[in-house]
Amino acid sequence: MIEFSVLGSGSKGNSAFLRINGYSFLFDCGLSCKQIELRLDRIGVNPSSIDAVFLSHEHDDHIRSIHTFSKRYKVPVITSEKTFKAGRLDEKGIKDTVFVESGKIFSQFKGVDIFFMPISHDAADPVGFVVYSGGIKFGLVTDLGYATELVSHELKDCNALVVEANHDPELLKLSNYPWELKQRIASRKGHLSNGDCAKLVERVVSDKTSYIVLAHLSEENNNPDIALMSVFRAIKGMPVSVDVAKQAEPTPIYSLDTVGSL
Ligand SMILES: [Zn+2]
C-alpha cells in the first residue's frame, strides 16, 4: 500500500509526503519547518517518522527549510551534488547527505527504487522522481519547461502522478509580471502550462492510473478550474481521480493498494 499527500505546492513553497513499503519520505522541503510540521500533523504523520528527504532542485521554494528539518528530525537528505552545491547547502547543517546522479536509480531503501529523472528547468541539475515498489509506480514532476521524450516515457502507466500545471498562457500574457519573468516562465526551462500538462497526461495516463494531482499552480496566472478542465479533456472519461494541490493547505492522503494494481 502507498499513501501520499501534497503538503503544499506553488511558487511560495513545495513539499510532498509519500509512504511506501513501510518507509516515509518527503519530496522537497520548501515550506517553513513549522508549516511542514503542522501539515504533517494534519494528515496524521509524525515528522520523526520521515526516513529521508529528496530534493528536486535548488530553488528556494523547494529547499527553504531543509537544514532545520534535517537537523531537527535527524533525517538524511538525498539529492544530486550539483543541486547541493547550487543551493549552497551546508553539510554540517544537515544530518546526512547522500548524493545521487540524475538519470540514476536510488535503491538503498529495501524494495523501493527511486529514479532521479532529469527535467528541463533553469536550475543546476533539476529532476522529477519516479518511485517503484511492490508493483506500484508513483511519479512526481514539477518545475519543467516542457516534457521531454524521457519524461513522457518514464511517467507512462503511473498509478499515481503529481504533475505541474503552472499557468494558462493567456493569463500569463495578460498578467502584470515583467516581460523577462513572463519569458522565463513560458520558456523551455521554465514551467509547464496547463496545455502542455494535458498533453503529457494524455500520453502517460492508462487504466493503471488512479490519481492525478495537479501541482505548482501559479496563483496569479492560473485558475484551478481551467487547469482541471484541460486535464479532464486529456483523460477522456477514464476513471481517474484528478485533484489540485494548494499552496496554503495539504491535500488529503491518497492511498493505493500494492496488490493487484498492475
Ligand atoms: Zn518551484
Ligand SMILES: [Zn+2]
Ligand atoms: Zn524551480
